[in-house]
Amino acid sequence: MKNLNLSPSALEEVPVNPKWKRKSSNLTDGNEDNEELNNKGLSLALDCKFEPDSTVTMKNPSSENSFDDEEPKEEEATETCPPSKMLRTTISSGDEVLQQTQTKKTRVSVRTRCDTPTMNDGCQWRKYGQKIAKGNPCPRAYYRCTVSPTCPVRKQVQRCAEDMSILITTYEGTHNHPLPLSATAMASTTSAAASMLQSRSSSSQPGLGTSVSAPASISPTNGLNFTVSQNNAMRPQQFYFPNSSISTSNSHPTITLDLTAPTSTSHFNRFPCAPRYSPTCLNFSSSSSSTSLDSNSTMQTLWNPGYSTYGALSHSRNNNGSLNNIGKHPPQDHLYQPQMQMNSQTAATSQQSLTETIAAATKVIALDPNFRSALAAAITTFVGNGVVGLEKILV
DNA sequence: CGCCTTTGACCGGCGC
DNA sequence: GCGCCGGTCAAAGGCG
Numbered sequence: 001m002k003n004l005n006l007s008p009s010a011l012e013e014v015p016v017n018p019k020w021k022r023k024s025s026n027l028t029d030g031n032e033d034n035e036e037l038n039n040k041g042l043s044l045a046l047d048c049k050f051e052p053d054s055t056v057t058m059k060n061p062s063s064e065n066s067f068d069d070e071e072p073k074e075e076e077a078t079e080t081c082p083p084s085k086m087l088r089t090t091i092s093s094g095d096e097v098l099q100q101t102q103t104k105k106t107r108v109s110v111r112t113r114c115d116t117p118t119m120n121d122g123c124q125w126r127k128y129g130q131k132i133a134k135g136n137p138c139p140r141a142y143y144r145c146t147v148s149p150t151c152p153v154r155k156q157v158q159r160c161a162e163d164m165s166i167l168i169t170t171y172e173g174t175h176n177h178p179l180p181l182s183a184t185a186m187a188s189t190t191s192a193a194a195s196m197l198q199s200r201s202s203s204s205q206p207g208l209g210t211s212v213s214a215p216a217s218i219s220p221t222n223g224l225n226f227t228v229s230q231n232n233a234m235r236p237q238q239f240y241f242p243n244s245s246i247s248t249s250n251s252h253p254t255i256t257l258d259l260t261a262p263t264s265t266s267h268f269n270r271f272p273c274a275p276r277y278s279p280t281c282l283n284f285s286s287s288s289s290s291t292s293l294d295s296n297s298t299m300q301t302l303w304n305p306g307y308s309t310y311g312a313l314s315h316s317r318n319n320n321g322s323l324n325n326i327g328k329h330p331p332q333d334h335l336y337q338p339q340m341q342m343n344s345q346t347a348a349t350s351q352q353s354l355t356e357t358i359a360a361a362t363k364v365i366a367l368d369p370n371f372r373s374a375l376a377a378a379i380t381t382f383v384g385n386g387v388v389g390l391e392k393i394l395v
Numbered sequence: 396c397g398c399c400t401t402t403g404a405c406c407g408g409c410g411c
Numbered sequence: 412g413c414g415c416c417g418g419t420c421a422a423a424g425g426c427g
Contacts, residue, residue, distance in 0.1 A: 127400060129419060142418070156418095398426090405420075411413090 107172045107254040108190035111160070114167040118157045121169070122183030123147060125155065136161040148177035166260050172252070193255045 112119055118141070125143035133140045138159035145153040152173040160166035171190040179187050 126398095128421095130401075131417070131419095134416065140417090154418095396427105400425080401423085403420105403422095406418085408415105408417085410415085 107170050107252045108193045109168060109170040109254055109256040110186075110190065111166055111168050111256065111258045111260050113165050113260050115165065117141075118143075119167055119169060121186035122180060123153075123175075123187065133158065138164070145175060147175070147179065147183075151176055163260075170254070189257070193257060 110119075118125075123145055124147045126146040127141055127143050129142040130139045131142070136158060138161060140156055140158040143155045143157065145151040145155075153175050154172045156168075156170040156172075158168050158170075160168055171186075174191050175187050
């Protein structure tokens with residue numbers, strides 16, 4: 001069995017620019033906290049496990065095709081594979097597909113409406129390149145996470161060619177360091193989504209006590225449906241991610257979380273009350289430790305589409321969403337959260353997991369109720385009142 | 396002065 | 412083998 005354990009030691013594959021080390025030294029304040037968190041096992045690093053012996057692979061030709069037909073934008077925006085590539089993937093033997101999955105990093109692409117160059121996800125990024133991608137006049141910017149000099153996480157930011165107001169942020173890799181609370185919303189969600197994507201190739205995850213009981217599927221309404229069960233004692237949890245997709249590119253399996261306003265009313269049929277969120281900068285900040293998803297205020301602070309407390313702090317000289325003063329303890333940053341917000345129903349279960357071992361909680365962060373809550377947060381932030389509908393879906 | 400962004404060059408993968 | 416393209420590097424310049 002091969003595990004792609006994204007522990008810090010396993011993440012040395014990314015060359016480290018010496019400059020980052022200098023930079024990291026400036027983050028001592030934050031890192032000290034991080035180290036403390038590490039001791040507490042509160043790292044957001046995920047165990048991304050792949051099960052070679054799994055009979056479930058990434059391929060899902062019918063659903064992918066159906067999706068691609070309905071949302072062609074994804075191709076140019078998130079490097080979704082062209083038909084030829086997809087064919088190459090889908091016709092490959094299971095071993096080959098799996099091999100590719102193991103050797104290629106999973107990407108999580110988030111489509112949002114954002115007026116600013118990048119959305120503020122609470123993490124600290126350094127731009128290291130910019131390219132004009134084919135098929136899109138808007139340049140694609142490349143960022144590295146600079147919170148930790150060894151952090152392998154990278155993100156690509158690009159405007160949608162069809163709609164300049166849509167910002168496509170693609171995350172790759174998993175943070176190998178604790179994040180400030182303000183960054184955990186996005187990090188957890190993307191990591192969870194990536195893990196979910198990877199879980200599609202795994203029918204079970206021994207040791208985690210969590211399994212994806214059914215492979216994710218693409219709903220007729222361009223949404224992601226997938227079910228996660230835990231410990232067999234927990235009721236299977238079904239997720240629905242509207243406007244989202246999974247793409248198994250030959251190079252990078254990508255999951256796309258489309259958080260933009262519905263381009264088609266059918267996309268949000270499950271969220272009839274969904275308001276059109278503010279087209280302002282996304283702010284993946286959170287100052288809340290609420291345990292209820294039913295609270296609109298909670299969701300408004302988590303992945304707040306408007307400017308909240310953290311957003312005001314982060315508008316420094318680089319408006320790319322990075323946090324120059326990340327180590328200066330924004331009001332809520334000291335409140336590191338091992339868990340994302342969760343609804344009351346899942347709180348008990350997740351807390352039980354936490355009490356077992358924090359390490360285990362870290363591992364299951366993606367497939368645990370955290371996953372649920374993180375994704376729920378993402379959804380509910382943008383659908384606002386739709387949280388009720390989401391709750392129904394999740395239950 | 397240190398750190399950042401910018402930007403052209405370079406490299407590797409992939410398709411033809 | 413060649414060219415295209417995505418991704419990365421690194422020098423140069425700007426900013427606080």
